Amino acid sequence: MAIIGGLTSHNSRQMPHILNVYKMPQLSYGSFDPALNDKTQFPFVYQVIPSEIPQYVGIIQLLHHFGWTWIGLIVSDDDSGEMLLRILMPSLLQNNICIALKEIIPTLKGSSRITMQIKKTMESIKSSLSSSKTNVILVHGNSRSMDVLRMVLSLQENVEMKPIERVWIITAQWDFASVPIIDMFTPKSFNGTLSFTLHATNVAEYEQFLKTLNPNQMMLYFIHWFWSTAFNCSFPTYNIYRINARNCTGEEKLWSLPGAVFEMEMSGQSYSIYNAVYAVAHAFHAMFSSRSMQKAIGDGGTWNLSNVYPWQLNYFLKQIRFNNTAGEEIFFNENGKLVTGYDIINTVIFPNQSIHRIRVGRINQQASGGKQFTVNESAVVWNQRFKQILPKSTCVESCHPGHKRIVKQGEQICCYDCPQCSEGMISNLTDADHCDKCSDDQYPNKNQDQCMPKHIIYLSYREPLGIILTSFVLFLSLITLLIMWIFIQQQETPIVKANNWNITCTLLTSLLLCFLCSFLFIGKPGKVTCLLRQTVFGIVFSLAVSCVLAKTLTVVLAFMATKPGNRMRKWMGKRLAVSVIILCTLIQTGICALWLATSPPFPEFDMHSQTTQIIVQCNEGSAAMFYTVLGYMGLLAIISFTVAFLARKLPDTFNEAKLITFSMLVFCSVWLSFVPTYLSTKGKYMVAVEIFCILASSVGLLGCIFLPKLYIIVLRPELNARDQLIRKQNFAI
Secondary structure (H helix, E strand, O other): OOEEEOOOHHHHHHHHHHHHHHOOOEEEOOOOOHHHHOOOOOOOEEEOOOOOHHHHHHHHHHHHHHOOOEEEEEEEOOHHHHHHHHHHHHHHHHOOOEEEEEEEEOOOOHHHHHOHHHHHHHHHHHHHHHHOOOOEEEEEOOOOOOHHHHHHHHHHHHHOOOOOOOEEEEOOOOOOOOOOOHHHOOHHHHOOEEEEEEOOOOOHHHHHHHHOOOHHHOOOHHHHHHHHHHHOOEEHHHOEOOOOOOEOOOOOOHHHOOOOOOOOOOOHHHHHHHHHHHHHHHHHHHHHHOHHHHHHHOOOOOOOHHHOOHHHHHHHHHHOEEEOOOOOEEEEOOOOEEOOEEEEEEEEEOOOOOEEEEEEEEEEOOOOOOOOEEEOHHHOOOOHHHOOOOOOOOOOOOOOOOEOOEEOOOOOOOOEEOOEOOOOEEOOOOOOOOOEEOOOOEEEOOOOOOEEEOEEEOOOOOOHHHHHHHHHHHHHHHHHHHHHHHHHHOOOOHHHHHOOHHHHHHHHHHHHHHHHHHHHHOOOOOHHHHHHHHHHHHHHHHHHHHHHHHHHHHHHHHHHOOOOOOHHHHHOOHHHHHHHHHHHHHHHHHHHHHHHHHOOOEEEEEOOOOOOEEEEEEEOOOHHHHHHHHHHHHHHHHHHHHHHHHOOOOOOOOOHHHHHHHHHHHHHHHHHHHHHHHHOOOOHHHHHHHHHHHHHHHHHHHHHHHHHHHHHHHHOHHHOOHHHOOOOOOOOO
């Protein structure tokens, strides 16, 4: 009615061509051949094992989980090995996992064990395993094809006493712990192995079944042969003899055998057979319980098995869905495969050769939420060589954060150099393929493995530079107020009257405003302060320089007016000074108004000038208008300087033209040095330079023009007399 078998891929492909004639259900628990998925050729084949594809995906995920990128690969020289190379190799490369060594092992057949080809293969495997620095080796093949590898390992461990201790990753096709001859077992080499096995769940009755197993009560030759081999005894009844061996009693205990010979726990293959038998049983039960069968039986009828045919069972096999005694749901998908998965088993072998298998992971196709692959790293027991430290298996040391990997020329992708990220770039991952740029408001830290927030900077009242400048502004403002108070107290004295009190008062007021406008440059720039900063400074300074120019013209015109017949006398007085001051100031005011109307200044964040800082500054809007304002002030200063310089030798006891000349020389020197200094600085230091120039030029005007007068007023009051100001030709300065 149905056949359950675990033959090789080749035989599993050939048998259906015969059995399909009878439409007989065939349940395979041993062949992973993907060709059996073709339901056109193999419509009656059911596989109680999962697809190999999840196993390949699990291998990649396992290697990624432990960071192993430099591995060895040993595969069988058959269709299964070819399939693995065809599917897995591209995936390994895509995931930056490289092959340090690759060996393809031919399958032993009959007397071929001693051929030269096999000897060469063994020597090649031995040489590769001994010389390779990789700690992880992936093995794929069945028991027959892995005999050559087993002989190499046995020779190294049992004869040469040099076990090849690695992390062996073994696919579900090979149960490495099951050996036909106990002397071929290599516990030191395979201790700590990670193997993919067919998923199995403990069935409570299985161990009890094994304990009651008696070969004398069975007629299966295989059971007698196994019993004789495992317990080294003879079965004369079945013509099975061992040299110098006692006869088997059948009362021998299976659990007394070493784990390499027989394990009491249900294996993945046994679990697959168990599910296959129950699948057929449930299909029979469903078929017998169907309404069509009940109708065929009729009232009082009985079943006649001769009336049931194998092809009738296929429909029910495709439809079955049941829970086995382990509580797992069993059903076949559209390709006739049992929807199960793989277990990841860590095999621990003790000195007495007892074996303990620990399930440390699972590949479950039916899981959701990213839990298709799970692994419990803490439960893994590694080979004694690694002293319970996670083994590393890479071509080179991993690139630390702050570096990126660049593949060495002519080498595999896993062999690379680790240059540091370029300036301004970071990498926060191990083995980063490239470095990333921080966002504009962040900068790389010293190790270039993290982006740090940039500090917002501006000239603050709380920092030392801001405190010093604020102190200077307040001090100079107080000095100016003091001078103004002294001049107010002394306004009736000759020297104050001689200096045109109205112009002097306007000049002192403008200088006081010049000092105070420095406060617009200190503190966090805002929309209002940016609008007022340069415009107020430009207008106030133009007013101050206009006052100086008015003073200069007053001095010159005063001297020229003393000449007989000169018409300049009518220009003397307040009208000229006021006109000059108002006109010059209005021109600067017009320039500033045009500036604000067309391209006004605005606050901005400069994120690029400094690596670690964000500069809060005022964008001048139009650089041309800014330099026009400065240029206009410079023009007034040059005119004042020129006129005062030409009038410096005019005869007089107190010739103010000399003082104005020197004050304009200081003023022009300060602002000529301002331009290159201003352009070469950034951030708060650029603002500090402008404040310094404002203070320095204002101090120059204040000191050069008013300190000599204060000296006479305060320290030499005897010189502050009318007779000191009279010359041969009387005129007022």
